[in-house]
Amino acid sequence: MRDTKRYDGLLVGLRLASLVVCLSSCGLDSRRADLVFINGAEPETLDPALITGQPEGRIAGALFEGLAAFDEFGVARPGVAERWEVFDKGHRYLFHLRANAKWSNGDSVTAYDFLQSWKRTLDPQTAADYAYMLYPIVGAREFNEGSEKDFSNVGVKALNPLLLEVRLLNPTPYFPDLCAFITYFPTHSASVAKYPDAWSRPGRLVGNGAYVLETWRLNDRIRLQKNPHYWDRDNVRMKTVDILPISAATTAFNYYHSGGAHLLLDKGLVPVQLIDELKRRSDFHSAPFLATYFLRFNCSRPPFNDVRVRKAFALALDKNLITKKITRAGEKPATSFVPPGTANHLAIEGLTRDVVWARRLLAEAGFPDGRGFPLVSYLYNSSELNDFIAVELREMIRSALGVEMVLRKQEWKVYLNSLNALDYDLARSSWVGDYNDPNTFLDLFVTGGGNNRTGWSYIAYDELIFAAAMQSDSQSRSKIFQDAERILVEQECPIAPLYYFVGIQMYDRTRLGGVEPNLLDEHPLRKIYWRQ
Numbered sequence: 135m136r137d138t139k140r141y142d143g144l145l146v147g148l149r150l151a152s153l154v155v156c157l158s159s160c161g162l163d164s165r166r167a168d169l170v171f172i173n174g175a176e177p178e179t180l181d182p183a184l185i186t187g188q189p190e191g192r193i194a195g196a197l198f199e200g201l202a203a204f205d206e207f208g209v210a211r212p213g214v215a216e217r218w219e220v221f222d223k224g225h226r227y228l229f230h231l232r233a234n235a236k237w238s239n240g241d242s243v244t245a246y247d248f249l250q251s252w253k254r255t256l257d258p259q260t261a262a263d264y265a266y267m268l269y270p271i272v273g274a275r276e277f278n279e280g281s282e283k284d285f286s287n288v289g290v291k292a293l294n295p296l297l298l299e300v301r302l303l304n305p306t307p308y309f310p311d312l313c314a315f316i317t318y319f320p321t322h323s324a325s326v327a328k329y330p331d332a333w334s335r336p337g338r339l340v341g342n343g344a345y346v347l348e349t350w351r352l353n354d355r356i357r358l359q360k361n362p363h364y365w366d367r368d369n370v371r372m373k374t375v376d377i378l379p380i381s382a383a384t385t386a387f388n389y390y391h392s393g394g395a396h397l398l399l400d401k402g403l404v405p406v407q408l409i410d411e412l413k414r415r416s417d418f419h420s421a422p423f424l425a426t427y428f429l430r431f432n433c434s435r436p437p438f439n440d441v442r443v444r445k446a447f448a449l450a451l452d453k454n455l456i457t458k459k460i461t462r463a464g465e466k467p468a469t470s471f472v473p474p475g476t477a478n479h480l481a482i483e484g485l486t487r488d489v490v491w492a493r494r495l496l497a498e499a500g501f502p503d504g505r506g507f508p509l510v511s512y513l514y515n516s517s518e519l520n521d522f523i524a525v526e527l528r529e530m531i532r533s534a535l536g537v538e539m540v541l542r543k544q545e546w547k548v549y550l551n552s553l554n555a556l557d558y559d560l561a562r563s564s565w566v567g568d569y570n571d572p573n574t575f576l577d578l579f580v581t582g583g584g585n586n587r588t589g590w591s592y593i594a595y596d597e598l599i600f601a602a603a604m605q606s607d608s609q610s611r612s613k614i615f616q617d618a619e620r621i622l623v624e625q626e627c628p629i630a631p632l633y634y635f636v637g638i639q640m641y642d643r644t645r646l647g648g649v650e651p652n653l654l655d656e657h658p659l660r661k662i663y664w665r666q
Contacts, residue, residue: 167357167376169662171397172386175515175546176353176379180334182319183255183262186585187550188566188655191316192399193377196358196659197341198319201229201248201298202310206661208652210314214243214342214365215298224305224606229313231296236363237322238339238346245292247320253277253285254326255317263554263584264317266577267568270306270603305606311569344370344660353379358659371648371663381546383518390640397649398640399657401463402517409462417642420463421651424473424567425635426575427465429527430553431560433628434589437508438559441626442499447560448485448630449492450534451527457633460522468631471623472615475653477570478608480616484623484631489534496535504536511542514562515549523632524562553587563587564635570653572615573602579622579629590628595621 177190185194195204203213212218215229235243252271255262256278268274272289276282289301302309312318322340325333332338339347344366345358358375361367378395380386386403389395398404404412412418431438431447438444453467466474469484493503501507512527514520521543528539539560544552552558567574577583580599581591598618605611623631637655648662 165374167374168372168664169374169397169659170376170378170395171399172378172380172390172395172403174379174386174400174403174517175381177356178547178550180339180347182316182321183251183260183264185316186263187546188400189379189546192657192659193356193358194316194319195343195656196345196375197339197343197347198316198321199343200313200315200318200320201231202314204314204654204656204658206648206650206652206656206658208654208656210310213314214248214320215313218310224307225302227300227302227309228293229298229300231298232365233296234365235342236365237342238361238363239322240363241322241324241340242295243320243342244295245298246295247323248298248318249290249292250323251320252290252318253288254321254323256285256288262317266580266584267312267315267317270302270304270309270312272301272303304604308569308571308573315568344658345375348374355379364660366660370660372659375659381516387640396641396646397662398638399649399655401461401635401638402519404638404640406460406462406519406522412640413463416644417640419639419641419643419649419651420636422464422473422475422653423635423637423651423655424476424570424574424653425564425637425655426468426471426473427523427562427564427632427635428468428471429560429630429632430558430563430588431628431630432556432558432589434556437499437501437510440499442495443501444627444630445485446492446495446499446535447531448627449488449495450531451630451632452487452530453632454487455530456523456526460526461519461633461636463636463638465633465636468633469623470619471565471629471631472572472575472619473567473634476567476572476575478612478615479572480612482616482619482623485627492534496537501537507535507537509538509540510559511540512560512562513542513544513549513552513558515546516543520562556587556589563629566635566655567653572612572619573599576602576615576618576622588628590626592621592626595626 174189182194199213201215202210205211214235216232217230219228256265258280265278273287277288291299293299325340329338336347336350344364346361348359349357356377360370360373383403383405387405390398431444433439457465470482472479514524524541531537577599578585580596598614602611602614647665649657
């Protein structure tokens with residue numbers, strides 16, 4: 135019989151924290167939702183044009199729906215568009231919208247809604263970090279950057295209320311996947327115009343997804359109610375869903391373990407101390423997905439404006455130690471930024487731990503054995519997994535380079551603001567692929583990109599990403615991406631990949647259906663149901 139004393143002891147110690155959470159929230163509303171799941175951090179926003187994080191994206195995917203929609207296997211299926219046609223060798227799409235697609239207030243969803251929503255996302259004044267996701271469309275980049283003022287010159291036209299034409303710069307085989315992504319979701323223009331700063335609040339948010347926003351109590355829960363106007367409402371099984379913003383892994387897991395929640399969808403919500411034990415349980419499910427845990431360097435200020443310093447830090451990382459000692463769920467050390475298994479990806483050699491080379495580079499930069507190196511801080515968002523990794527990285531850098539790091543932990547919203555403002559030295563980051571193609575990873579770091587967040591700019595890299603976008607031959611395109619990734623990971627090092635994620639879901643598969651491991655880590659709420 136295996137020793138479970140440590141495991142049971144931890145749970146007993148955590149039940150008090152779970153009880154406090156329950157007492158503080160249950161008193162507000164005694165109704166229990168059909169589905170309760172823990173989502174991690176409190177959402178920063180529910181505006182599809184402004185969302186950049188996965189916790190927010192999960193909720194937005196229930197409140198809104200694009201022309202296409204991901205199913206439980208991560209495959210883009212018809213959404214608001216019941217079908218689409220492709221013309222001119224992939225340069226032109228015609229989307230035929232459903233006549234029964236409605237907003238939650240009963241208004242019809244039209245092609246004009248998509249046109250106006252995409253215009254708002256591309257408007258420079260909106261400052262949407264993800265606006266570049268629309269760049270495959272003719273004229274989208276120019277409108278977003280301000281060189282084109284007339285949106286009628288962008289390749290989006292509402293030919294009639296139920297027919298949307300989209301013209302692309304080049305054939306984009308993953309365009310249906312883009313149409314299922316958050317940034318392509320429509321918003322209710324009349325509501326946005328009436329409540330420009332408050333349209334996404336309960337009572338005002340008009341969506342077109344499977345659910346409507348009933349309540350949002352900060353640091354308590356978000357309650358979703360089934361949308362009676364959703365076109366596919368007969369196949370939405372959960373009438374109510376509670377989404378809990380618990381980011382502490384020990385509290386989150388124990389809340390699930392004691393029956394307070396039915397579902398966990400995030401590795402960061404599972405205590406790393408329990409991984410080995412949990413892997414033996416029938417409600418533990420894991421599988422690789424397209425995501426990488428990595429470090430960003432602030433290239434806009436010393437000392438990380440020196441490529442030798444960035445590369446020295448990258449070479450000092452013991453990635454095997456992180457995956458074997460801390461994560462322990464089957465993650466693989468990352469030598470590239472694009473995860474293995476990504477479609478059309480050609481692998482690169484990357485950088486592996488080499489302390490001798492790292493010390494030599496640091497000495498060349500003027501800091502032999504770390505002498506004279508300024509005190510730098512390591513920024514990361516609050517989670518127990520990130521805590522463990524931060525402590526290990528600090529010791530790793532001290533041992534290899536003789537450099538001291540201060541650990542700087544922040545809550546999710548504050549952390550995102552710090553990244554966006556380049557208010558950090560080096561920072562923990564992760565990226566989940568938005569579609570199955572290297573471009574979803576590599577186009578992050580073009581000059582001025584909304585999700586670049588490093589201050590790094592390299593013309594040769596920009597030119598390669600642009601060339602890949604114009605390339606119709608898949609083999610040539612893959613080779614261009616490979617050359618770009620070598621610049622990113624081996625030569626310039628504005629980032630340092632650490633490991634490839636393994637997706638973890640915790641739920642009772644004998645009772646709960648519609649949750650399937652997939653490469654995009656997509657688990658739409660409209661597909662989840664209780665088995666009879």
